[in-house]
Amino acid sequence: MTDGSNNNQSTLFDWQDVDDEPRTTRGTLDMSELPSELRGCRPRAHKLHVRLEELLGIVDLILTDNRRRMLSSRRRRNRQEIRAHHMFVNSCDATVSAIADLASGRKGARQTIQQFIQDNRDAISFAPSDDELQQRGEHFNLGVVLRKVLKIFAEPVRDELDGIHITWGRRGRGTKSIRFGSYDFDRKLIRIHPALDRRWVPDYFVEFIVYHELLHAIFPPREGQTRREVHTPEFRAMEKQFPHYEKAMAWEAANLRRILDNK
Ligand SMILES: [Zn+2]
Incomplete structure (x- = not known):
């Protein structure tokens, strides 16, 4: 500069x-x-x-x-x-x-x-701008997915989640692991990995990932005895309440390799 x-x-x-x-x-x-x-x-x-x-x-x-x-x-x-x-x-x-x-x-x-x-x-807006958000993928419109997932939550919690944004993230490198989603507290922004924008990825799995990221907004990381706890017991308990929890976990286990190969 x-x-x-x-x-x-x-x-x-x-x-x-x-x-x-x-x-x-x-x-x-x-x-x-x-x-x-x-x-x-x-x-x-x-x-x-x-x-x-x-x-x-x-x-x-x-x-x-x-x-x-x-x-x-x-x-x-x-x-x-x-x-x-x-x-x-x-x-x-x-x-x-x-x-x-x-x-x-x-x-x-x-x-x-x-x-x-x-x-x-508060005077400074950290909210992502509209052109930064890319909700429409080839197979999933994340805006639609988010609205659907929000309905799972009871009214007071849903209000708390008001103003959360969602976007497809960028493609990363490496094929050993994958982070399906992330939640940015500062910007109230959920990013979903574009590897999930596939015809063969079931709706309930994308919804589950969005649900998981929303839980991060509800249960912020906690400083534990020895380390920072991101997925607290309360978090995990509520995660299990996702309507297709078992199915989503099973699908992930059976398809992880395929997702990684198609990153
Ligand atoms: Zn998480």
Whole structure:
């Protein structure tokens, strides 16, 4: 990625750019980790970069989409590397100072940052965009499957599951194992492995996988004594309540090889 100082001559003819980015920075601004639809925040990111350099000297700013690690910083020789969630492009002066304080190891900044994160968390939509979702496969329409599976749950639970998205995932490599589905908590998104989009895969099996992923939304992973428990006993008990549980398990056992061979 380029930073403000890399603007070439064409900028001279583009008064808007000149107006938007009046200051150059010495460090780099890296937005390559952001999904393309978020890269439009570049002018604001640049402004944040400029303000951080005013306080910290050379800053390499990397914007991320990482919700688990919103902000981190490290010193690399004469440069400060700051990794920040893209929500920080909307920082007010107090937050920018707090980021700089945190980067220089000064105490007391953490609370300002945490408040900012709390205030902005909900304002940012992490929901997947429509064109990111691919529900229609060759044989299964996952939107239809999801609606059908949701009916299995009782009303209050179903409400809890409202707003969950579903999409076909990408084809992975390797033929030794397969993950039929996954659930992304942050984005409330179920991904189903495209290997299941086959004529010979029964409806009830795809439904079972969707049901299983929905249970992940109901029973989040728990920190156990020795390790993180993903499939808790409550999870497993409810999994067995799937109307065709036995049939689905038997089908999986009998057809796993065939699925792997057709990944
Ligand atoms: Zn699972």
